[in-house]
Amino acid sequence: MGDVGLHLTASVGISIYPESGPASNLFDNAYKALAEAEKSGHGRIHIYETDILEHDYDELALYNGIHEAIERNEFEVYYQPIVEVETKEIVAAEALMRWKHPQYGFIPPNIFIPIMEKTGIIIDLGKYLLEEVLKQQKRWELFKFKQIQVSINMSLLEVEAEGFVDNIEKQLVHHQVDPQLIKFEITEDSAMSSEEQQVYTQLIALKKLGVGIALDDFGTGYTSFSYLKKFPADILKIDKTLVDYVLVNNEDQRIIKAMIELGHNLGMKIVVEGIENERMFDMIASYGCDYMQGYFFAKPLPVFEFQKLLRK
Ligand code: C2E
Ligand code: CA
Ligand code: CA
Numbered sequence: 001m002g003d004v005g006l007h008l009t010a011s012v013g014i015s016i017y018p019e020s021g022p023a024s025n026l027f028d029n030a031y032k033a034l035a036e037a038e039k040s041g042h043g044r045i046h047i048y049e050t051d052i053l054e055h056d057y058d059e060l061a062l063y064n065g066i067h068e069a070i071e072r073n074e075f076e077v078y079y080q081p082i083v084e085v086e087t088k089e090i091v092a093a094e095a096l097m098r099w100k101h102p103q104y105g106f107i108p109p110n111i112f113i114p115i116m117e118k119t120g121i122i123i124d125l126g127k128y129l130l131e132e133v134l135k136q137q138k139r140w141e142l143f144k145f146k147q148i149q150v151s152i153n154m155s156l157l158e159v160e161a162e163g164f165v166d167n168i169e170k171q172l173v174h175h176q177v178d179p180q181l182i183k184f185e186i187t188e189d190s191a192m193s194s195e196e197q198q199v200y201t202q203l204i205a206l207k208k209l210g211v212g213i214a215l216d217d218f219g220t221g222y223t224s225f226s227y228l229k230k231f232p233a234d235i236l237k238i239d240k241t242l243v244d245y246v247l248v249n250n251e252d253q254r255i256i257k258a259m260i261e262l263g264h265n266l267g268m269k270i271v272v273e274g275i276e277n278e279r280m281f282d283m284i285a286s287y288g289c290d291y292m293q294g295y296f297f298a299k300p301l302p303v304f305e306f307q308k309l310l311r312k
Contacts, residue, residue, distance in 0.1 A: 009043035020048040031245070038247045039276050063115055065101065070121075070128055074100050077132050078300035079150070081309060082271060082293045085285050090309055092149040092183070094293065095133050096300045097125065117155055126158040127167060133182070134175035136303060141177075145310040151183040151214060156190035160198060165205045172209065179210030185237065186213070188221040196227065207232045214271070219259060229266060236263035240274030240294075247279060257287045264288070 013034025020029045029048040037046035075097055082092035099107045116122040133150050172179055191199055203213055214235035219242045238259055246252050263270045272284050275294030
């Protein structure tokens with residue numbers, strides 16, 4: 001046998017103290033950087049940069065401003081497309097809240113949602129978001145845009161609040177939007193909380209309205225299989241954190257594959273989020289995933305930019 005030429009490439013992930021975060025996280029962050037390097041192609045080098053979430057906000061100032069923020073119209077709904085794998089067409093979108101703070105600029109939801117949950121204002125924000133989405137759905141219908149299902153995230157506090165389902169029913173009737181065009185996402189953590197039974201009852205009532213339900217951030221918590229079996233979701237969303245290292249980690253590949261199979265066996269469709277490039281698309285499509293969401297298709301966009309995608 002003659003010589004065989006092998007073409008090898010190596011990717012490098014670098015983290016530097018203190019720019020890349022605390023010393024205790026250096027290994028972890030180098031690994032994240034390696035995953036980033038692989039995402040952008042073979043044989044790349046990536047240096048880890050601390051995440052925006054580690055930015056120092058004055059929590060007290062945010063806390064004080066949050067009460068009037070809704071009235072002052074500081075919130076804006078962004079939309080991120082959800083794409084059908086088979087056709088690569090946009091069939092849905094997730095509504096994601098953005099807070100344009102007069103002093104700090106854009107504040108990511110991972111910062112303000114927990115504050116809103118602590119203060120209970122999340123219930124008002126949820127109502128505001130639902131109304132905005134319903135009005136938007138009506139506009140898209142009137143102006144003959146492609147009609148898609150829009151997902152709304154809900155916190156445990158909202159689900160438990162009195163009149164939660166009644167308000168949704170009232171709003172759907174008031175805005176005359178087909179319930180099938182709305183979906184609610186509940187995180188695995190909230191769904192499996194100590195209030196499991198109450199959440200279950202509420203979700204069954206919600207389902208009766210005709211809206212869709214998705215189990216979000218799947219794979220980050222501890223789901224009991226007996227609960228998952230009776231859980232009234234039509235969609236299982238596999239969390240981005242599980243997908244981040246999929247190109248470099250065989251174990252993650254096997255986990256995602258198994259989760260997709262599990263969801264399908266329970267009669268659910270699967271959305272995988274955090275798809276950032278074609279290699280991730282191809283790999284996860286080969287596992288039989290139904291829908292995908294991620295920067296590869298589009299980042300969350302302001303409504304006027306997003307709706308251009310519904311014209312094509
Ligand atoms: P989530 O429900 O898991 O939403 C997906 C998050 O992943 C979004 O972050 C989205 O921008 C981000 N993402 C999507 N694709 C990619 C990708 O390919 N790469 C990367 N790096 N990121 C991607 P976002 O908008 O910052 O939202 C963070 C979380 O805040 C959401 O996580 C959700 O739990 C919460 N949230 C956002 N809006 C609302 C809201 O109106 N109500 C409630 N209760 N929670 C909300
Ligand atoms: Ca979500
Ligand atoms: Ca998620």
